[in-house]
Amino acid sequence: VDRPIGLFDSGVGGLSVWREIRARLPAEDLIYVADEAYVPYGTKSVAEIQQRSTMITRYLLTQNIKALVVACNTATAAAIHQLREQFSLPIIGVEPAVKPAAQETETGVVGVLATPNTLASEKFSDLVSRFNTDVRVMVQPCVGWVDLVEQGEWQGQYARDCVAAHVEPLLSAGADVLVLGCTHFPFLLPLIRRVAGPHVRILESGAAIARQLENRLQAERLECDTGHGHTRFVSSGDTHVAAAKMARVLGCTVVVDALCDVGVA
Numbered sequence: 001v002d003r004p005i006g007l008f009d010s011g012v013g014g015l016s017v018w019r020e021i022r023a024r025l026p027a028e029d030l031i032y033v034a035d036e037a038y039v040p041y042g043t044k045s046v047a048e049i050q051q052r053s054t055m056i057t058r059y060l061l062t063q064n065i066k067a068l069v070v071a072c073n074t075a076t077a078a079a080i081h082q083l084r085e086q087f088s089l090p091i092i093g094v095e096p097a098v099k100p101a102a103q104e105t106e107t108g109v110v111g112v113l114a115t116p117n118t119l120a121s122e123k124f125s126d127l128v129s130r131f132n133t134d135v136r137v138m139v140q141p142c143v144g145w146v147d148l149v150e151q152g153e154w155q156g157q158y159a160r161d162c163v164a165a166h167v168e169p170l171l172s173a174g175a176d177v178l179v180l181g182c183t184h185f186p187f188l189l190p191l192i193r194r195v196a197g198p199h200v201r202i203l204e205s206g207a208a209i210a211r212q213l214e215n216r217l218q219a220e221r222l223e224c225d226t227g228h229g230h231t232r233f234v235s236s237g238d239t240h241v242a243a244a245k246m247a248r249v250l251g252c253t254v255v256v257d258a259l260c261d262v263g264v265a
Ligand code: DGL
Pocket: 009, 010, 011, 013, 014, 039, 040, 041, 042, 043, 071, 072, 073, 074, 075, 115, 118, 146, 181, 182, 183, 184
C-alpha cells in the first residue's frame, strides 16, 4: 500500500495548493489538515505557529505520510527551517512568487500581497533582497483577507472594498505584477482581477509547488503513478463548520475528520 502525502494550512487557504497537487499527481493519496482552531496564523506569534506546525506534522506522521507540504506561506516562513531540523521526511514549503514576478514586470514595480507575519519574516527579506536591486518590491499586509475567504464572503461590497483598499495603492505606485503571497488569496482572484483590471499579471504559487513536489518524489523514488488517489480532510476545529467552509471554496461537498491532538513534547 502506498503512503499518503500530508499537507497543512491554518484553514482552507492551502486548498489552493491542494487542487494543483490533486490535478498534477492524481494517483497520490493526500491528507489535508486545516488548523481551523488556530486560524488565522498571519497575526499569531512565531512561537505559536512553530508549535502548531510541529504538532500537525507529528499527527501526519502517525498517518504514515511519505512527504509533507506546508501549504501556507506564513507557516513556511515561521517554521519550515525548524520542521526540517526535527523531521527527516521530504518537506516542501510555499513562498511568494517574487522571482517570476521580477522576471515578468515591465514597469519594474512588483506588489506582494501576504500576511503581516510572512512580510515581517527573515525568510521573506532574504527572498526580496535577491531581487530588489533590479525591481522595486512593494509589500502590502492584507489584514482581513484570510477572514473573507474563511467566511466565504467574497461576493459583497465589503469584500470588494477590502480588496480594493489593499490593491489600489500598489497599482497607483505602478505595479504591473501582483504576487499572491498567501495561499488563501487565490480564492479572491475574481475580486482582485476586477480591481486590478485585465492587464496586471497576478501570480500564485500552487502550480509551482505541485511541480516541485513531483520532482522531489521522483528524485526520492517515492512517487505513486497508478490508481486513483483519495484525499482525507482533517480539521482541528468543528468538523461541520470546516466541511461547510471547504465546500464553499471547492464547490463540492467534503467529509471532514477531527484532528486528534498528539501533543507537543
Ligand atoms: N494561508 C496562509 C498563508 O499562506 C495563512 C493565512 C493565515 O492563517 O493568516 O499565509
